[in-house]
Amino acid sequence: MDKPILIIDFGSQFTQLIARRVRQAGVFSQVLPHNASIDTIREMEPCGIILSGGPASLEEATAPGCDPAVFGMGVPVLGICYGMQLMAHTLGGQVARSGKREYGLRQLSLDIKSALFSGLEAACNCWNSHAYQVTALPPGFSQTAATDTCPIAAMEDGERKLYGVQFHPEVTHSQQGMAILTRFVRDICGCPGSWRMENYAASAVKEIKTAAGNGTVLLGLSGGVDSAVAAALIHQAIGGKLHCVFVDHGFMRKGEPEMVREVFTRHFPVSLTAVDASARFFGKLNGIIDPEEKRKVIGHEFVSVFREEALKLGQLDHFAQGTIYPDVIESGAAPGSAVIKSHHNVGGLPRELGFTSLIEPLRTLFKDEVRDLGRVLGLPEEMVKRQPFPGPGLAIRTLGELTPEKVAITRESDAILREEFDRSGFAKNASQYFTVNTDIRSVGVMGDGRSYDTAVAIRVVTTDDFMTADWARVPYDLLAQISRRITNEVPGVNRVLLDVTTKPPASIEWE
Ligand code: XMP
Numbered sequence: 001m002d003k004p005i006l007i008i009d010f011g012s013q014f015t016q017l018i019a020r021r022v023r024q025a026g027v028f029s030q031v032l033p034h035n036a037s038i039d040t041i042r043e044m045e046p047c048g049i050i051l052s053g054g055p056a057s058l059e060e061a062t063a064p065g066c067d068p069a070v071f072g073m074g075v076p077v078l079g080i081c082y083g084m085q086l087m088a089h090t091l092g093g094q095v096a097r098s099g100k101r102e103y104g105l106r107q108l109s110l111d112i113k114s115a116l117f118s119g120l121e122a123a124c125n126c127w128n129s130h131a132y133q134v135t136a137l138p139p140g141f142s143q144t145a146a147t148d149t150c151p152i153a154a155m156e157d158g159e160r161k162l163y164g165v166q167f168h169p170e171v172t173h174s175q176q177g178m179a180i181l182t183r184f185v186r187d188i189c190g191c192p193g194s195w196r197m198e199n200y201a202a203s204a205v206k207e208i209k210t211a212a213g214n215g216t217v218l219l220g221l222s223g224g225v226d227s228a229v230a231a232a233l234i235h236q237a238i239g240g241k242l243h244c245v246f247v248d249h250g251f252m253r254k255g256e257p258e259m260v261r262e263v264f265t266r267h268f269p270v271s272l273t274a275v276d277a278s279a280r281f282f283g284k285l286n287g288i289i290d291p292e293e294k295r296k297v298i299g300h301e302f303v304s305v306f307r308e309e310a311l312k313l314g315q316l317d318h319f320a321q322g323t324i325y326p327d328v329i330e331s332g333a334a335p336g337s338a339v340i341k342s343h344h345n346v347g348g349l350p351r352e353l354g355f356t357s358l359i360e361p362l363r364t365l366f367k368d369e370v371r372d373l374g375r376v377l378g379l380p381e382e383m384v385k386r387q388p389f390p391g392p393g394l395a396i397r398t399l400g401e402l403t404p405e406k407v408a409i410t411r412e413s414d415a416i417l418r419e420e421f422d423r424s425g426f427a428k429n430a431s432q433y434f435t436v437n438t439d440i441r442s443v444g445v446m447g448d449g450r451s452y453d454t455a456v457a458i459r460v461v462t463t464d465d466f467m468t469a470d471w472a473r474v475p476y477d478l479l480a481q482i483s484r485r486i487t488n489e490v491p492g493v494n495r496v497l498l499d500v501t502t503k504p505p506a507s508i509e510w511e
Pocket residue numbers: 388389390391392432466503506507508509510
């Protein structure tokens with residue numbers, strides 16, 4: 001196996017992003033906590049080390065450090081933000097609070113004769129977030145970049161192969177950031193760049209085998225990409241010892257329950273319990289129109305059905321989830337690299353189910369990496385490329401009280417929208433697209449008769465992070481085709497609307 005780039009984590013929210021960029025450069029990377037011992041670091045035989053940023057300041061008594069021997073191992077070290085300050089402080093330079101906190105984009109001038117910036121453009125934008133900076137270089141270092149508020153924005157000691165950057169090359173806003181990281185890991189550290197997602201699959205399979213031992217694993221399939229990829233991966237590791245429970249609450253998109261059943265019986269023959277619980281969910285939701293109440297009832301019922309089915313399977317040893325890195329950040333959990341962590345309450349599953357550990361093999365991956373991994377594992381493209389879909393599914397796209405007839409309108413119109421977006425190629429321009437049963441009826445004419453039927457809305461958004469979104473400018477001809485098909489093919493619909501609202505003030509979903 002390739003020697004890794006070790007990323008020593010000082011608590012930056014970008015640590016896993018650094019790891020991801022290193023993977024993007026085709027290099028194997030591993031994240032270690034800052035207090036890892038020098039023996040552990042040496043045993044891993046890194047070809048280079050990156051010190052992450054972090055929220056602390058070196059003035060604090062509790063400021064995290066790393067073993068100073070890291071700087072004398074003879075392998076190249078790149079310190080980013082706090083990592084650069086720690087390097088300077090440890091090796092005899094000085095760090096002080098800046099007059100002004102530097103936050104956001106800054107114009108950066110680079111010394112392109114330096115080893116790290118060789119071959120780059122001499123000026124570019126870089127993204128910063130710091131209140132402290134290096135004010136005096138440690139002996140042996142030279143200054144290699146500056147911004148107007150940070151004279152030592154980068155430094156290096158070519159002899160000892162030590163490098164520091166005050167800005168964040170790992171974020172996309174930093175122009176040339178990827179080029180800087182690639183230069184470090186490929187040219188300076190000499191990593192071959194042969195790492196591929198196949199390697200991740202192979203090492204995750206090994207780790208899962210060790211974690212599961214001879215035990216059995218339970219995984220809930222939601223119909224989404226993440227749990228499907230986790231299931232395929234765990235299946236590769238332990239085969240028939242993986243038990244999957246798939247609860248169909250009745251609010252899946254057209255064809256999804258069938259696809260889950262097909263893939264996880266034929267392609268990945270896991271032990272699959274697929275429950276059609278739709279009648280039970282509709283029963284519980286009877287008369288409920290408040291969106292929050294609907295969500296609560298669905299969430300609660302989901303856990304109940306899942307638990308009942310899990311108990312029927314008898315005692316299983318481990319619980320697995322398709323948690324991905326953005327979920328880890330969102331839940332506020334400490335960003336760790338471990339695939340396995342000790343178990344406590346998981347997704348509302350009580351301890352009484354008696355699992356000994358939690359297996360989360362996608363914990364360090366970003367969404368597009370999860371999709372790549374799914375492809376590597378051989379999951380069908382239509383499963384891997386699916387857009388995000390909320391847990392309560394079509395229930396929150398069917399306004400008002402839920403009935404099978406109303407949800408059928410949402411499902412059938414959504415299928416037409418998806419088909420037309422795929423056929424026309426517009427799908428690649430949208431982050432999320434779906435239809436909404438507005439629960440509004442209006443008058444129309446059909447043939448010679450008057451109709452009084454449902455209006456369906458089309459929601460199409462573009463967004464990077466789903467926190468804010470714009471409505472997508474869908475071509476009129478495509479809208480016309482979708483509208484024509486929905487009103488012709490979906491019984492009970494006589495009007496189609498287009499949602500032209502940004503988020504905020506609207507949310508992406510309607511409920
Ligand atoms: P909103 O409607 O809040 O949606 O603008 C932002 C993103 O989150 C998805 N979403 C959910 N995902 N469970 C989920 O897993 C949920 O309950 C849920 N509600 C909204 C939504 O589809 C969009 O991508």
